[in-house]
Amino acid sequence: MKTLLTNGKLVHPDRIEPADILFSDDKIEAVGQSLAADGAEKIDCTGRLIFPGIIDPHTHFGIPIKDGRSADDFASGSRAALLGGVTTVIDFTSLERGQSLANSVASRRKLAEVALCDYSLHCNVTRLDDNILAEIPEIIDSGVSSFKVFTTYREGGLYLDYPRIEELAGVLSKYGGLLMVHAEDDGILQAAREKLDPDSTDPSLHGVSRPAAAEVRAIEKIAAIVTRTGCPAYIVHLSSAAGLAAAGQFPELILETCPQYLLLDNRRYADSDGRMYVASPPLRTPFDNLSLWQAVQNGQIATLGTDHCPFNLNDKKAHIPFAEIPNGMGGVSLLFPLLLAEFLQRSWDLSLLARLLSANAAAIFQLAPTKGCIAVGGDADLVIVDPDRSTRDWTPEQIGTIDWTPYRGMAAIFPERVYLRGRLTVDKETILAHAPGQFITAHSADQA
Ligand code: URP
Ligand code: ZN
Numbered sequence: 009m010k011t012l013l014t015n016g017k018l019v020h021p022d023r024i025e026p027a028d029i030l031f032s033d034d035k036i037e038a039v040g041q042s043l044a045a046d047g048a049e050k051i052d053c054t055g056r057l058i059f060p061g062i063i064d065p066h067t068h069f070g071i072p073i074k075d076g077r078s079a080d081d082f083a084s085g086s087r088a089a090l091l092g093g094v095t096t097v098i099d100f101t102s103l104e105r106g107q108s109l110a111n112s113v114a115s116r117r118k119l120a121e122v123a124l125c126d127y128s129l130h131c132n133v134t135r136l137d138d139n140i141l142a143e144i145p146e147i148i149d150s151g152v153s154s155f156k157v158f159t160t161y162r163e164g165g166l167y168l169d170y171p172r173i174e175e176l177a178g179v180l181s182k183y184g185g186l187l188m189v190h191a192e193d194d195g196i197l198q199a200a201r202e203k204l205d206p207d208s209t210d211p212s213l214h215g216v217s218r219p220a221a222a223e224v225r226a227i228e229k230i231a232a233i234v235t236r237t238g239c240p241a242y243i244v245h246l247s248s249a250a251g252l253a254a255a256g257q258f259p260e261l262i263l264e265t266c267p268q269y270l271l272l273d274n275r276r277y278a279d280s281d282g283r284m285y286v287a288s289p290p291l292r293t294p295f296d297n298l299s300l301w302q303a304v305q306n307g308q309i310a311t312l313g314t315d316h317c318p319f320n321l322n323d324k325k326a327h328i329p330f331a332e333i334p335n336g337m338g339g340v341s342l343l344f345p346l347l348l349a350e351f352l353q354r355s356w357d358l359s360l361l362a363r364l365l366s367a368n369a370a371a372i373f374q375l376a377p378t379k380g381c382i383a384v385g386g387d388a389d390l391v392i393v394d395p396d397r398s399t400r401d402w403t404p405e406q407i408g409t410i411d412w413t414p415y416r417g418m419a420a421i422f423p424e425r426v427y428l429r430g431r432l433t434v435d436k437e438t439i440l441a442h443a444p445g446q447f448i449t450a451h452s453a454d455q456a
């Protein structure tokens with residue numbers, strides 16, 4: 009079955025091109041002017057932008073947090089993802105007590121089999137010993153090449169100290185792995201928390217208990233590790249102007265931020281549903297938002313991920329101590345719709361958006377050239393959108409199965425059609441029945 013998309017405006021990472029796209033089964037066969045294809049289904053894309061499939065490099069579908077789990081599993085989360093044009097998510101493994109890395113990857117892959125979009129994995133390293141280190145080469149060979157550590161969440165059993173992170177980085181640099189870091193220094197967080205009333209139910213104390221200084225300290229420590237080991241490092245969910253300034257001293261660090269650190273600020277904690285905005289790092293100030301927008305515009309930020317970790321209203325109980333509130337917010341279906349609306353409103357270069365939401369993640373996480381571009385031989389992951397269809401009135405389905413979103417009322421432009429490996433999965437902003445997504449391995453360019 010061949011499909012020909014005619015007269016679209018293709019948003020490449022380096023240019024905008026008015027052109028047709030021909031794809032057959034899952035791969036793009038031709039991109040060019042006035043393509044002809046006998047027997048192909050023709051779709052007129054006049055007035056439409058066509059983006060490469062969006063990649064969300066940071067989701068947490070159904071992970072354990074406090075006494076519960078984040079609300080979306082791979083089935084519901086990936087469904088929401090597709091509605092927003094995300095054709096690939098990169099989620100994280102979870103390393104249980106006594107479990108090997110290989111087992112943690114296998115069990116997460118099993119859970120992900122119900123996903124409707126494509127998926128790849130980062131490997132969480134929340135415990136380090138010689139056995140774990142010895143597994144690294146085989147994990148990379150199996151197609152998982154990014155390894156995430158936490159410089160905090162000691163109470164949740166996720167914390168790794170800096171000497172251990174350095175040991176891991178040394179091994180990763182030898183085998184071509186990438187270190188990913190949740191950068192909030194645990195010592196600074198503990199000191200800040202000790203000054204606060206642990207029984208207070210004021211959600212704004214979540215912010216006070218996690219100052220930007222913790223982000224700065226962790227970034228400086230990681231940069232020193234990068235310098236000593238030569239291991240590439242990616243800082244997830246950068247949240248503050250101070251953290252950005254610290255990272256700016258070390259241009260080799262790869263930076264991700266999230267829509268919440270661009271579009272929301274810490275005044276939300278005073279709202280009646282303030283507890284729902286509790287996520288780590290916390291929301292910062294309008295000045296931090298502005299600094300991060302500037303870094304988005306000047307290319308200092310490489311990727312935008314959602315850190316999708318949603319909770320329903322009932323999952324975050326009202327009037328519980330601030331440190332007991334489960335951490336996380338959702339947004340996978342809104343990443344592209346919100347950012348496209350913002351970029352258009354700011355008259356910013358849409359190719360920059362294609363880099364931030366697709367091409368850069370594909371390159372960093374070794375999914376290119378299969379993903380992240382509109383090019384012959386690449387997967388036909390395509391997002392067709394009418395730039396004039398901005399709305400603030402979304403259907404409940406457009407935020408997934410969750411009953412709360414931090415972005416309500418904001419302008420968003422949802423895709424009209426989404427193709428995943430050549431299959432139409434969203435039509436007229438509605439999900440169609442379809443086959444499951446596939447596990448996409450990270451592969452170095454020579455294997456591509
Ligand atoms: O609050 C958050 N972000 N929860 C998800 C886990 C993490 O730290 O990324
Ligand atoms: Zn994190």
Ligand code: ZN
Nearest residue numbers: 066068244315
């Ligand atoms: Zn996260």
